Amino acid sequence: MTEILRTHQITKEFSGVKALRGVDFTLNSREGLALIGENGAGKSTLVKIISGVYSAGNFGGKISIEGTEVEFSGTKDASEKGISIIHQELNLFPELTVGENIFLNHLPLKSFGRVDYLKINNDAQLLLDQLGVEFLATDKVTDLNTGNQQMVEIAKAISTNAKILILDEPTSSLTTKEIQNLFKVIKKLQENGLSFVYISHKLDEVFELCQAVTILRDGESVYSNQLSNIDQNTIITHMVGRELSDLYPPRMINSTPLEDRTPVFEVENWSAYKLSEHRERVSKVNFKAFRGEILGISGLMGAGRTDLLLSLFGSSNYQASGQIKIDGSPVKISKPEEAINNGLGLVTEDRKGNGLHLDFSISDNICMASLDSYTKNGLLDNNKKLLVVSELVKKLLIKIPSTDHAVKTLSGGNQQKVAIAKWLATKPKILFLDEPTRGIDIGAKFEIYSLLNQLVKENVCVIIVSSELPELLGMCDRVIVMREGQFASHLQGSQITETNIMSAAVGVQ
């Protein structure tokens, strides 16, 4: 095998903090290399260096392509050398067509500087056909589902004749079926000569797709091997530097039958109409949840899981109808303030969009939902605030230099912990978590799972929405499966299996 991309002792500092301490990896031609590492192990920084976001001279070490040393002065340089990157978050313009999105950076022109739409659409369609997708170059991106939008990103990446594709957690918002499609496309591209670096937290995906692995820990490459020689446990051991006997911490399951327990949270005939989409996303849903349990809500993307949580929480984006009972008595929740006053908490799916104030400090974020409780005679008492913040930072093992730092400087896992801390500060009776471990590494996941178990012990009712089936299997007492805004199935105990969940989610009996 011939090597196509190699890094030698890459180092990078951010104002005195070493993000990378020496990373070596080799990507061979036509190979899929998995780049794996915990929160803050330096994966994103490394990707930014390889793709030219940090230009030559701003970091230490060498990069070579096909044996020749290269220096990038910007992302354009990297892309000319055949390196294309697909970022974790989609970077598309929803109101433009697929073709326009693909060629936006190098629009073909006709006379008088007019855009050559014929060429755009033809070329784009060729690329799309190559990927074997069903939508057209003339479709608007906003009309596509997330999986297909991801395909547009791939088309965009290979439109520059990329030899090396870097995929930074491309599946974090895709459904299982979309992931399978994506893998099919990547494998096909690989057969046609593409090499790729695949960054993911999902080990089963890595084993399915990649041939080699390099593991980063604390900014260093600590292990490289062919995947055929090793198993998942080897990877986990090297990632965390310790044995992780089990991905999910064990806990006591409440053995009292449901019929004999009083529900803390009851929802009857709940329907929610999403105002911005002019359609009903949740229709006539009924369920009960109990103290000291974890209730999982599963379903495909767009099944209405997030809509259910947001509407129950009183989000103004929904018009909802139905009945909510807390501790047996009916309550009216028409805005989030009322939800909070009734003991509800909601860790949202989208940390950046509606979960956190990224530019604000960690302590401001943690106090955001409970600010009124830090007052003395109506005035804010900073000591009180600080006490709660430091206690939560300790409890959640949030790794930060100081609580004054802006949340955006933290890694995904620590951001998520801050988002959870914000709600723990309100001392909720019922805590909703929407995709609680999305885009964070195994170590942080384990810590969050342990925390959820701790909450259950403290008799909190935890309701989680998750797209990761193992997570539901490993964590939940019960799982409700949603399909097209309705409840498709209710699973309990040994009924909770991947097959049962999936078949209910897709509507197979």
Add this chain to the structure above:
Amino acid sequence: MNSNILSQKKSSSSAPDQERGGFDFKKYSTIMALIILFIFLAIMTEGGFLDARNFTNLTRQISVNAILAVGMTMVILTAGIDLSVGSVVALSGVVAGLLQVNMGLAGMGVSGTILSILACVATGFLCGTINGGLIAVFKIPPFVITLGMMVIARGLALIISDSSAISPMSPSFKWLAKGFMSTELTILLLAGVLAFWVKSLIARFKEGKRSTSALFFAFLLEAICISFPAYAFISDRGLPLPTLSLIVIAGLGIFVLRKLPFGRYIFAIGGNEEAAALSGVPVTKIKWATYALIGTLAGVCGVILTARLNSATPTEGNLMELDAIAAVVIGGTSLMGGLGTITGSIIGAFLIGTLNNGMDLLDINSNYQMVIKGLIIIFAVWSDARTKQKAKA
């Protein structure tokens, strides 16, 4: 409020200098610009600019824009804007004028004056409440609503005044702008300000976030900003009443933003409105209240301006909203919301006001004044944006 658990352990006042931050150039850049402008004008006028009486009058003139800037800071912190304040100042001034002159309140002495003040402030409050209601409840962009109110209020001012200036005001009404707080009370107030300052000095030294030399330089700048006005007010006739209103309003504003949940919510809304709403921040109420507040402050400015000019003119306050916005932006508040300070906005207002006053003193043609002012606003925002970009890189 800036202390924290982890760095508290390692950062005591005994930490070596190189471990602590240097001088916060960004924070003090506007103050330094202001001081440089003062020195420049002092040289150009051979010291005349630094005359105590000139400075006292200057603060009186600036107070209107600075008071509006306090309200505008809060509005802009929520990522909003209020374009109507100039017109609302005119409308509320005309209401006061009508009451004073046409309704004969001028003949009723102090009680007439109090009634006029109340009506004037109430007019501003009403306009602000209408703005806020439409913006917060019906979710219409503030730019559009306040643009509408800007035109409506101006039109109403012209209608009810029959397009002409109304004068004269009663002596007690005029006193609101021309009067002074006695020198003794001024000294007392300044002593209070001094006490607050010393308290903050001690706090910053204890915190040990910045090196001793950086702190010293900052204190020097702050000392100039406190001692020169103190000297001017005491050696002249005391504190002008409009300046007193400014100090009280600014003090209250800073207190609200720092110490009340209401103030923190203003920041939260500007930082990320959706996240704030889902964290239980009463977004509608808070937004509504900020517009009502700036409207009320516009009413206060209507009183001060009408009293100062001894006349209520329906065309007064033209483009005043832009001066207030410029002051806020020069003061470092982000137009995207969520970031900024009232102190910065007041310094911004002083920068603009000093520039106006200085160019008048230097006899610069008023048409050129506009061009210079515009250039300086652009320069200020550009250099601010540049430092921010540098900080990011």
